Amino acid sequence: MIIVPEREIGALMGRKESYQAVERVFAAMAAGDAYNFPVVREAIGHADALYGFKGGFDRAGMTLGLKAGGYWPNNLEAHGLINHQSTVFLFEPDTGRARAVVGGNLLTALRTAAASSVSINHLARKDAKVIGMVGAGHQATFQLRAALEQRGFGKVIGWNLHREMLPNIEKVATEAGLPFEAVDLPGMVEADVIITITSSFEPSLMSEHVSDGTHIACMGTDTIGKQEVATDLIARASVFTDEVAQAVTLGESQHAVAAGLKSEADIRQIGEVINGTHPGRASDNEVTLFDGTGVGLQDLAVASAVVDLAVQQGIAIEVDF
Numbered sequence: 001m002i003i004v005p006e007r008e009i010g011a012l013m014g015r016k017e018s019y020q021a022v023e024r025v026f027a028a029m030a031a032g033d034a035y036n037f038p039v040v041r042e043a044i045g046h047a048d049a050l051y052g053f054k055g056g057f058d059r060a061g062m063t064l065g066l067k068a069g070g071y072w073p074n075n076l077e078a079h080g081l082i083n084h085q086s087t088v089f090l091f092e093p094d095t096g097r098a099r100a101v102v103g104g105n106l107l108t109a110l111r112t113a114a115a116s117s118v119s120i121n122h123l124a125r126k127d128a129k130v131i132g133m134v135g136a137g138h139q140a141t142f143q144l145r146a147a148l149e150q151r152g153f154g155k156v157i158g159w160n161l162h163r164e165m166l167p168n169i170e171k172v173a174t175e176a177g178l179p180f181e182a183v184d185l186p187g188m189v190e191a192d193v194i195i196t197i198t199s200s201f202e203p204s205l206m207s208e209h210v211s212d213g214t215h216i217a218c219m220g221t222d223t224i225g226k227q228e229v230a231t232d233l234i235a236r237a238s239v240f241t242d243e244v245a246q247a248v249t250l251g252e253s254q255h256a257v258a259a260g261l262k263s264e265a266d267i268r269q270i271g272e273v274i275n276g277t278h279p280g281r282a283s284d285n286e287v288t289l290f291d292g293t294g295v296g297l298q299d300l301a302v303a304s305a306v307v308d309l310a311v312q313q314g315i316a317i318e319v320d321f
């Protein structure tokens with residue numbers, strides 16, 4: 001069995017490899033070659049922790065396994081550790097033997113940023129120039145860095161409820177040589193692409209904040225009750241997702257579907273666009289929206305790629321197990 005510790009991931013796995021792994025597995029899901037298992041998420045009644053498993057099997061990539069982990073809200077203060085903790089376990093599909101244990105923390109950020117990047121590449125207008133960020137926390141910096149590689153953006157605008165966090169994303173824009181402007185939410189009308197990545201339970205982005213032709217990647221809502229954008233914006237948009245079953249239950253689409261403003265049948269898998277079985281954006285005026293709920297197969301895809309890279313570079317730790 002192979003171990004790839006968390007500390008090695010940063011040097012092994014880049015945005016390009018993450019993008020390729022996630023795009024490939026989204027395609028496999030839409031082709032019916034890969035599926036996610038039901039998600040388990042439990043409040044364990046200790047350390048205020050939420051803990052769970054996300055697993056799946058990708059027959060095309062021959063990847064079987066699960067990500068185990070969750071959220072320990074007191075980690076930083078009490079233990080000096082980050083609050084989100086996860087580990088990926090991979091198994092040999094032919095035998096069920098354990099193949100690898102891989103640190104999952106950085107991989108989660110890379111695979112989540114890769115998902116919105118895949119959506120921007122396949123759904124945003126080719127001439128998109130202004131990218132708008134709603135959110136400026138830990139994930140937002142990864143999201144922006146990856147998104148900037150998908151189009152010839154010339155400007156970054158950003159809004160965050162807690163304004164003191166905006167320098168996080170301003171720094172990414174500056175590193176990329178782009179001007180950054182802090183805006184109020186109505187200022188988002190200037191954006192051609194918008195990423196929402198907050199932990200909000202109330203909508204921030206309203207339909208009137210979004211111009212025709214914009215692509216929106218909603219990445220923060222991954223739990224029942226969370227919400228980042230208004231339901232009438234979901235109703236107005238052509239909605240794509242990683243997995244329809246998750247989008248309508250715990251993704252950004254959950255509220256619009258519950259209100260009867262969008263039906264499950266209206267929501268398409270992004271993998272269909274990747275595979276060419278759905279045309280994607282229909283016109284330059286259409287608002288497209290990617291509901292990125294986060295599926296276990298994304299974690300397995302990037303973890304499997306990391307294992308291959310670690311073996312190639314001779315830094316995989318092999319144990320007799």
Ligand code: NAD
Nearest residue numbers: 112135136137138139161162198199200219220292293294
């Ligand atoms: P973080 O704690 O670092 O940042 C939270 C962000 O949400 C900040 O920008 C904060 O200002 C903002 N925020 C908090 N309350 C808000 C409110 N009421 N209204 C508007 N904004 C508010 O968190 P993070 O690690 O950046 O994660 C952000 C979100 O992304 C979380 O909800 C997390 O669960 C989700 N997430 C999703 C996926 C996925 O695959 N879709 C993967 C990882 C994380």
